[in-house]
Amino acid sequence: GENVEQHPSTLSVQEGDSAVIKCTYSDSASNYFPWYKQELGKGPQLIIDIRSNVGEKKDQRIAVTLNKTAKHFSLHITETQPEDSAVYFCAASINNNDMRFGAGTRLTVKP
Amino acid sequence: DAMVIQNPRYQVTQFGKPVTLSCSQTLNHNVMYWYQQKSSQAPKLLFHYYDKDFNNEADTPDNFQSRRPNTSFCFLDIRSPGLGDAAMYLCATSRDIGGDQPQHFGDGTRLSIL
Numbered sequence: 586g587e588n589v590e591q592h593p594s595t596l597s598v599q600e601g602d603s604a605v606i607k608c609t610y611s612d613s614a615s616n617y618f619p620w621y622k623q624e625l626g627k628g629p630q631l632i633i634d635i636r637s638n639v640g641e642k643k644d645q646r647i648a649v650t651l652n653k654t655a656k657h658f659s660l661h662i663t664e665t666q667p668e669d670s671a672v673y674f675c676a677a678s679i680n681n682n683d684m685r686f687g688a689g690t691r692l693t694v695k696p
Numbered sequence: 697d698a699m700v701i702q703n704p705r706y707q708v709t710q711f712g713k714p715v716t717l718s719c720s721q722t723l724n725h726n727v728m729y730w731y732q733q734k735s736s737q738a739p740k741l742l743f744h745y746y747d748k749d750f751n752n753e754a755d756t757p758d759n760f761q762s763r764r765p766n767t768s769f770c771f772l773d774i775r776s777p778g779l780g781d782a783a784m785y786l787c788a789t790s791r792d793i794g795g796d797q798p799q800h801f802g803d804g805t806r807l808s809i810l
Contacts, residue, residue: 617796628700628786628801629739636796674738680795686738 587612589677591687599695604665606690608675609657615677618651618658623672623689632673633660665694699723700802702787708808709777717772717805719787725800727793728770730762731786733804739786745770746793774807782809 588611598604610618616637621629635642635649635658642649646665651658658677662669672691678684701720709715719728727746731739743752745764759781761773774781784804790797 615795619798621801626803628702628788628803630801631798634796634798678795680793684741684799688738689736 587615587677587679587683587685589675589685589687591675591690593690594688595691595693597693597695598665600665600667602665604662604669604692604694606660606673606675606692607657608659608677608687609655610677610685611656612677612679613653613656614679617678617684618649619676619678619684620647620649620660621674621676621686623674625671629674662692665692667694667696670694700787700789700800702785702802702805704805705803706806706808708810710810711779712776715774715777715807717774717785717787717807719770719772719802720768721770721787721789721800722768723789723791723800724767725789725791726767727790727797728764729788729790729799730760730770730772731788733784733786735783742772777807777809779809782807 591608619634622632623629635651646663648661672689674689675687703718729744730742733739742756763771784806786804788799788801790799
């Protein structure tokens with residue numbers, strides 16, 4: 586089955602700096618890569634996703650890149666704000682019932 | 697407006713006492729999922745319903761059961777909770793089972809076992 590590794594496990598940045606979280610996956614058949622943000626006491630919220638036929642996608646301050654050859658994908662947050670502080674999970678799936686999550690990255694943005 | 701609603705948000709039960717968690721959705725999605733999330737860990741899929749078809753993950757303990765009486769509602773039953781079952785339980789939905797369907801999560805029920 587699919588195995589997703591996520592790094593780093595914790596990340597601390599100054600407000601206004603960029604943050605990058607990286608994930609690798611094992612199954613080359615994976616074709617969908619969502620990123621979720623989970624705030625304390627809440628469920629994961631989808632913030633951006635990318636499909637295997639696209640190399641990059643951007644939504645305001647958030648961007649995701651996908652390298653299918655190397656089987657890795659990354660989340661980039663620019664101009665970070667304190668409200669970006671949360672746990673971020675990457676995931677990879679072939680079919681939705683086989684979605685595998687990374688272990689999560691706790692991002693802290695210091696004002 | 698919340699689209700995947702989980703009740704209650706916090707549930708306390710006694711060791712071995714059956715407990716039921718509920719999830720409802722206003723998205724009219726075909727697929728509903730139950731995940732278990734322990735502290736500082738990723739969500740772990742327990743099972744999912746594709747319409748009325750129930751699909752159990754191979755490593756989900758028999759202690760966990762689920763019911764989906766209609767499109768909108770899904771329940772998680774824990775027959776004899778043990779201390780190791782204390783966790784956040786997340787419900788999610790997706791429109792279909794295809795590989796590129798986003799999952800929409802509720803805010804979870806945090807289960808404590810006394």
